[in-house]
Amino acid sequence: LPDAFDWRNKSAVTHVKDQGQCGSCWAFSTTGNVEGVYAIKKGELISLSEQELVDCDKLDNGCGGGLPSNAYQAAMDMGGFETEEDYPYKGRDATCTFKKPAAKVQISGWVNVTSDETDMAKWLVKEGPISIGINANAMMLYVGGVSHPWKAVCSPKNLDHGVLIVGYGTDNKNKPYWAVKNSWGPHWGVKGYYLVYRGDGTCGLNLMCTSATMA
Numbered sequence: 001l002p003d004a005f006d007w008r009n010k011s012a013v014t015h016v017k018d019q020g021q022c023g024s025c026w027a028f029s030t031t032g033n034v035e036g037v038y039a040i041k042k043g044e045l046i047s048l049s050e051q052e053l054v055d056c057d058k059l060d061n062g063c064g065g066g067l068p069s070n071a072y073q074a075a076m077d078m079g080g081f082e083t084e085e086d087y088p089y090k091g092r093d094a095t096c097t098f099k100k101p102a103a104k105v106q107i108s109g110w111v112n113v114t115s116d117e118t119d120m121a122k123w124l125v126k127e128g129p130i131s132i133g134i135n136a137n138a139m140m141l142y143v144g145g146v147s148h149p150w151k152a153v154c155s156p157k158n159l160d161h162g163v164l165i166v167g168y169g170t171d172n173k174n175k176p177y178w179a180v181k182n183s184w185g186p187h188w189g190v191k192g193y194y195l196v197y198r199g200d201g202t203c204g205l206n207l208m209c210t211s212a213t214m215a
Ligand SMILES: CCC[C@@H](/C=C/S(=O)(=O)c1ccccc1)NC(=O)[C@H](Cc1ccccc1)NC(=O)N1CCC(N2CCOCC2)CC1
Pocket: 022, 023, 024, 025, 026, 059, 060, 061, 063, 064, 065, 066, 067, 068, 070, 132, 133, 134, 136, 137, 159, 160, 161, 162, 208
């Protein structure tokens, strides 16, 4: 297992996006994972539509919240993902305008990924970025460095945000971290990313790990 790994160096991660005033973090977590799996499998990085999930995924609640696991299922039922270009983001609940012929990317299923953080790192290197649920309490005030809040202020029991693990490493103080892609724009955190302690279930980041599968 390499000491550090980052899918951003392998053209499997799109630019940092901004969900705006809409609780669609779950949709960004989902598209980020599928963008990564597709790039790894097909060798092409395509930005996928979150608005399609916000408008058309009836298993979830649009700007009111959702789960990547529901979104994978909904996308499979609908017939796939349209591109960001074909179905652009509006940042509000809107009427579904999904067109199956326009769907560029199909997934064949989804899996739960292990909650053992050593095995998560092995899985990431082999399979791609991992969609996770996390307690975002420590992200509200985050300005950089490796975030390692106490359990008391970041309970693993209150997962409220969907994000994407794209890599891992160790900082210059020898602190192991996960590199997490957020959807609050590129000016938040470290160029839109959250560096969070790796190894002790910080903020419950290891408890709802999923990924789409692709034939
Ligand atoms: C109102 C929705 C807020 C939104 C994220 C918004 S946010 O802006 O990124 C943010 C997060 C935290 C602090 C501040 C701001 N959160 C979600 O969508 C989170 C994301 C999440 C949580 C746990 C594991 C994985 C992903 N999910 C949720 O909020 N929910 C999970 C699904 C649930 N559905 C109810 C109807 O039946 C289907 C299920 C609705 C609540």
